[in-house]
Structure formats: C-alpha cells, structure tokens
Amino acid sequence: MSRSFPIPFLRRGLCCIAVATTLLPLAAGAQTPPAAAASGARPAPPPFSFFVTSEGTGNGANLGGLAGADAHCQKLAVAAGSKDKTWRAYLSTQAAGGQPAVNARDRIGNGPWYNTRGGVVAKDVAHLHGDTLDVARLGNNLSRNTVFTEKNEAVKVAGDTPNQHDILTGSTPDGRAYTDAADHTCSNYTSQAEDGSVQLGHFDRSGGGNTSWNSAHPSRGCSQPKLVATGGAGLLYCFAVN
Numbered sequence: 001m002s003r004s005f006p007i008p009f010l011r012r013g014l015c016c017i018a019v020a021t022t023l024l025p026l027a028a029g030a031q032t033p034p035a036a037a038a039s040g041a042r043p044a045p046p047p048f049s050f051f052v053t054s055e056g057t058g059n060g061a062n063l064g065g066l067a068g069a070d071a072h073c074q075k076l077a078v079a080a081g082s083k084d085k086t087w088r089a090y091l092s093t094q095a096a097g098g099q100p101a102v103n104a105r106d107r108i109g110n111g112p113w114y115n116t117r118g119g120v121v122a123k124d125v126a127h128l129h130g131d132t133l134d135v136a137r138l139g140n141n142l143s144r145n146t147v148f149t150e151k152n153e154a155v156k157v158a159g160d161t162p163n164q165h166d167i168l169t170g171s172t173p174d175g176r177a178y179t180d181a182a183d184h185t186c187s188n189y190t191s192q193a194e195d196g197s198v199q200l201g202h203f204d205r206s207g208g209g210n211t212s213w214n215s216a217h218p219s220r221g222c223s224q225p226k227l228v229a230t231g232g233a234g235l236l237y238c239f240a241v242n
Helices: 007-031 035-039 065-079 125-129 133-138 224-230
Strands: 050-052 087-089 120-122 166-168 199-202 232-240
Touching (some): 065 232, 120 125, 125 133, 224 232
Parallel strands (some): 166 232
Antiparallel strands (some): 050 232, 087 232, 166 199
16 A cells, blocks of 8 residues: 655755765765775975085186185086075185184084985084084984985086085084184185185095095095096085075
C-alpha cells in the first residue's frame, strides 16, 4: 500500500538532503592536505647574502679602493639576480693619508649570511670570527663545501689547476686592520705593482699549513701575475649588509 506524505514533510526532507550533499565535499576537502604538503614541497631557501666573486677586476690588488671593491661585489650580485641588497667587500684598510683604518668586520652588516644554495655560512659577526671560546670551538661554516660564487659555482681549490683559493682580505684573523708599519693592503687596494703585498685568506681551509679563511699569508706582490703566482686570481668575499 502506498503512503502519501504531507507537502511540508517532503520539503523538509529535500532540504536535509541538499544540505548533506553540500557538506560532504567540504568535509572531504577538510581532510585533504594542501598540495604542497602532500607533495612534500619545501619552502624556498632564503636569498643568498654571501659569495666569492667569480672573477677579479683584472687589475691585481688595485680595486679602486674600498669603493671600487664594493662596486665589483654589487655589479656581480645584481647580474646574478640580487637587486635588493647592498653588498660590501670583506676588506680592511690601514690608516694612511690622514684617514683612519677600516675593519672588514665592521662593514659587512650583522648576518646571518647564506650562500647561494641556502646554507648558513655564519650566524653573525662573532660566529664568523670566533670571537668567544664557545663560537671559536663551533667555527663558522666557510669551507670548500659551502663557498660558492654568485653564479652558484664552486671556486677552484688548492690542488686544482689553476689554484684560486687565495681571497683578498687585508685583515687579521679577527677581521681587523693591521696596525704595524708594513703594507698589508697593496696601498689600500690602489696598487698593482710587482712589489707590495696584500693579506690573503684560504676559503678552502687548506694549503700552506694555514687553514685561516681570512688571514693565511701575504701575496708575493700586487700585480695580477703576482696574485696568480701566489695561488689566487684577485677574488673577494662579498657580504650583504641587509
């Protein structure tokens, strides 16, 4: 026997079916993880804020002073896509001509600094230089495995041909200017003479019995050929200050 239902009852039933049909997809969507999470995608690495120059200026240690060195870092960084940062060369200058000394550590910002592959090379200035016993034991992360050019390419290390592990710094191990009478900066990066000298670091932490990244030994002269003969190519460390 068929049964008849009042019209209001049928309307209520259809309404409930419609609501249930609408809520089912919403509940299913709430249980489905986002596409990025489901695929295991990782967040993008931070923009790079440290690199070794892929090339020198070609004029030996004559960089045009600190301004010229900074401009070289800036030019290479911008060409590599870093257009919103201010870049400084890691260089110290000695007091001369009535001008005070400049410490490399004081002109590179506060960190942290990341290489072109998103790895942290140093958390801050103290970590970079090992200012305390604790951070000195920890050590910064500059090595042949973490130092790359602005093009995200490896730099030639000791044992490669040519060897280009010497990086111009003009600095003491703690990142400061020399205070003695000797020239450690090739006349504050204005000389490309066959004589003179600039202090160099070993980014690969090897060669010559000295593993210092910023103060391993002096160059044999200030000209491009003398820098090459020493084991470098006039390359620089570049740090973003912002």
